């Protein structure tokens with residue numbers, strides 16, 4: 001089974017994307033397997049609504065381990081299953097909290113062996129950080145992803161005001177990326193994401 005990893009800056013909308021994408025593919029509930037840095041596995045069955053309440057937050061670093069779901073996608077007459085894994089957000093700074101440092105290392109480890117990468121960018125954060133170099137982590141994920149292939153960038157939070165022009169900036173800063181504008185909140189752009197995932201599983 002192919003594994004798709006969701007990576008990006010903390011608070012970019014990775015978890016909300018994962019859960020609303022599962023819903024978009026027809027799931028009403030999900031079995032979430034959480035894998036901590038030290039290898040501890042826990043599995044929970046949650047409705048999508050409960051999972052969103054419990055696992056998404058405005059606070060940075062809500063997700064501190066790998067959270068995987070096995071999802072089904074109809075392709076032609078067949079139904080293909082794939083693993084969608086949400087990760088701890090990664091940032092430039094060496095975090096003071098050891099558990100977050102370990103979780104970031106866990107994210108980087110998975111990025112290297114996952115079959116394909118969905119890189120979530122927060123357009124509202126991008127709009128505020130005009131200075132070049134402020135998006136260092138996103139640049140590094142982009143460079144790794146485009147060199148390795150099987151990589152796509154999801155420009156998230158298109159529902160927020162004044163982010164449309166940021167998408168133009170994104171294409172200039174990340175010229176070789178395939179970019180899909182999405183709103184994880186409203187499931188906008190998910191048809192295009194689904195088509196991309198279908199080509200890779």
Ligand SMILES: Nc1nc2c(ncn2[C@@H]2O[C@H](COP(=O)(O)OP(=O)(O)OP(=O)(O)O)[C@@H](O)[C@H]2O)c(=O)[nH]1
Pocket residue numbers: 008009010011012013014015016017055056057058059060061062063064087088089156157158159160182183184185186
């Ligand atoms: N308006 C808007 N808000 C969004 C969207 N996607 C996510 N959010 C909000 O952004 C915040 C962070 O969302 P999460 O899904 O928890 O982000 P994350 O990337 O998993 O964050 P960490 O686990 O901390 O790295 C929450 O308050 C979400 O409701 C979007 O498309 N539009």
Ligand SMILES: [Mg+2]
Pocket residue numbers: 014015016055056062063086087
């Ligand atoms: Mg999260």
